[in-house]
Amino acid sequence: MNLDSLTQNSGEWLRAVGPEADIVISSRIRLARNLSSFPFTNRANTHQKAEIEQYLQGRLQKLDIDLQLDYFNLATITPLDRQLLVERQLVSRELANSEGPRGVAVGANEIVSVMINEEDHVRLQVIRSGFSMDEAWQEADRLDDKLEEKVPYAFSEELGYLTACPTNVGTGLRASVMLHLPALVLTKQIEKVFRALQKINLAVRGLYGEGSRASGDFYQISNQVTLGKSETTIINEIRDVIPQIIAYERQARQTLTRESRPLILDRVKRAFGVLKSAAMMTSEETMDLLSSVRLGVNLGLIDDINIVVVNQLFIHTQPAHLQKLLGRELDSEERNSERARFLRNRLSEMDSMN
Amino acid sequence: MKCQSCEQTATVHLTEIVNGKKKERHLCPDCAKQQQLLKQTDMNINAILQSVFTQNVSGEVNALSQLTCPSCGIKYMEFKAAGRCGCPNDYDAFREPLLPLLERIHRGRRHVGKVPVHALKHAAVQTELRALRQQLRTAVEQEAYEEAARLRDLIRQKEHPDEPG
Numbered sequence: 284m285n286l287d288s289l290t291q292n293s294g295e296w297l298r299a300v301g302p303e304a305d306i307v308i309s310s311r312i313r314l315a316r317n318l319s320s321f322p323f324t325n326r327a328n329t330h331q332k333a334e335i336e337q338y339l340q341g342r343l344q345k346l347d348i349d350l351q352l353d354y355f356n357l358a359t360i361t362p363l364d365r366q367l368l369v370e371r372q373l374v375s376r377e378l379a380n381s382e383g384p385r386g387v388a389v390g391a392n393e394i395v396s397v398m399i400n401e402e403d404h405v406r407l408q409v410i411r412s413g414f415s416m417d418e419a420w421q422e423a424d425r426l427d428d429k430l431e432e433k434v435p436y437a438f439s440e441e442l443g444y445l446t447a448c449p450t451n452v453g454t455g456l457r458a459s460v461m462l463h464l465p466a467l468v469l470t471k472q473i474e475k476v477f478r479a480l481q482k483i484n485l486a487v488r489g490l491y492g493e494g495s496r497a498s499g500d501f502y503q504i505s506n507q508v509t510l511g512k513s514e515t516t517i518i519n520e521i522r523d524v525i526p527q528i529i530a531y532e533r534q535a536r537q538t539l540t541r542e543s544r545p546l547i548l549d550r551v552k553r554a555f556g557v558l559k560s561a562a563m564m565t566s567e568e569t570m571d572l573l574s575s576v577r578l579g580v581n582l583g584l585i586d587d588i589n590i591v592v593v594n595q596l597f598i599h600t601q602p603a604h605l606q607k608l609l610g611r612e613l614d615s616e617e618r619n620s621e622r623a624r625f626l627r628n629r630l631s632e633m634d635s636m637n
Numbered sequence: 638m639k640c641q642s643c644e645q646t647a648t649v650h651l652t653e654i655v656n657g658k659k660k661e662r663h664l665c666p667d668c669a670k671q672q673q674l675l676k677q678t679d680m681n682i683n684a685i686l687q688s689v690f691t692q693n694v695s696g697e698v699n700a701l702s703q704l705t706c707p708s709c710g711i712k713y714m715e716f717k718a719a720g721r722c723g724c725p726n727d728y729d730a731f732r733e734p735l736l737p738l739l740e741r742i743h744r745g746r747r748h749v750g751k752v753p754v755h756a757l758k759h760a761a762v763q764t765e766l767r768a769l770r771q772q773l774r775t776a777v778e779q780e781a782y783e784e785a786a787r788l789r790d791l792i793r794q795k796e797h798p799d800e801p802g
Binding site for chain 2: 447512
């Protein structure tokens with residue numbers, strides 16, 4: 284796998300192929316694991332971190348699995364490439380921005396990624412398109428078993444997998460689902476949904492995890508509790524609540540088309556028009572406009588573009604992707620004009636195809 | 638809709654009926670909190686950590702400030718400030734103050750999930766290791782450094798015979 288070739292496609296999770304893919308973008312499982320004989324990453328010195336990295340990288344290569352894992356050394360690749368991996372959700376912002384020996388092993392199709400020397404020594408992630416929680420868990424569980432054959436994990440019978448932060452101890456599991464909820468935002472019901480989720484101990488975050496803004500009306504819903512519940516219970520709790528949110532979003536979409544069809548149509552068409560003709564475009568504005576277009580496609584209000592292309596535009600207009608696609612580094616003003624040009628070109632291609 | 642007190646988005650909407658007159662208020666969560674209209678319902682990890690620590694610390698400051706993990710050398714107070722453990726053994730070393738904290742965060746204090754087969758096979762070794770770590774702690778406390786070094790090497794060797802370092 285070559286980082287430059289990554290930009291040519293969009294990764295499995297953005298292909299809009301899974302169940303309920305009009306609303307559920309992706310389902311993700313993350314497992315936090317640590318080696319028992321080393322200090323946690325925050326307390327390890329550079330030498331120990333290098334040892335941990337080398338050790339884990341070696342074990343990952345020898346895993347008895349039918350999956351090719353490519354390793355990227357985050358300490359030596361360019362900041363732009365690190366940002367690219369963050370935008371593709373293969374690496375956390377924390378890992379990209381931290382220091383010292385660290386890296387990520389990425390499987391073909393970008394479904395699996397294993398971060399080394401994040402807050403925990405190992406952060407194993409499986410991300411699937413659409414509402415596919417169980418498939419994601421099965422894959423993560425299987426990989427975790429394989430890795431455990433080779434790596435002595437820090438584990439206590441009483442407290443489970445021991446992690447750097449007490450909020451992850453136990454299963455070390457974070458199960459999350461990314462949803463596109465433009466109609467709940469437009470009808471101002473989203474806060475109500477958040478409050479209900481918080482009451483049952485689920486967290487809501489933006490597109491790029493902790494502390495990130497929910498741009499493009501994308502929301503990640505995940506568990507907070509990791510101790511005292513089994514993996515299956517945690518996953519079921521998330522899995523059971525998602526259909527309700529999907530139902531609310533569908534209801535809100537129906538209300539919008541029934542009661543404010545001209546307004547929504549106008550919003551969608553305007554968004555498409557601006558994307559097709561603007562001369563400067565920030566990443567934030569692009570996300571918001573694409574969100575309206577995505578809603579329009581799903582409501583059948585616009586047929587100039589299909590959902591796969593919209594999904595791809597979300598990621599290709601992110602700063603690092605844009606720069607990789609254009610083959611050079613750009614400052615923020617250049618990015619805004621190049622982003623607008625990129626969108627104009629892509630969308631007029633669509634026009635000529637219709 | 639904007640908050641009536643500042644420029645943020647209003648998410649708290651309140652309708653009061655005073656003397657038969659309807660009065661509406663629209664506020665952002667911060668202003669609502671300031672005006673004590675909203676109870677904090679978010680699960681705020683830092684606030685919980687802080688409150689649990691404070692509870693524990695009052696009264697036992699001395700005992701807790703003495704706590705140090707023999708394995709990685711982190712002091713309980715350092716863990717308290719950073720909110721991150723230094724090594725897996727901290728869960729043993731700081732067990733007493735940590736258990737109530739875990740219970741507050743997770744509303745549970747015992748792992749009921751997956752068990753790594755490998756670790757299970759080595760349960761006996763784990764028990765032995767815990768005893769050795771306890772001996773090491775005692776040795777360090779008594780400043781018996783030669784004995785401590787011997788125990789440390791023994792622990793390392795038992796932990797992972799095939800591992801580096």
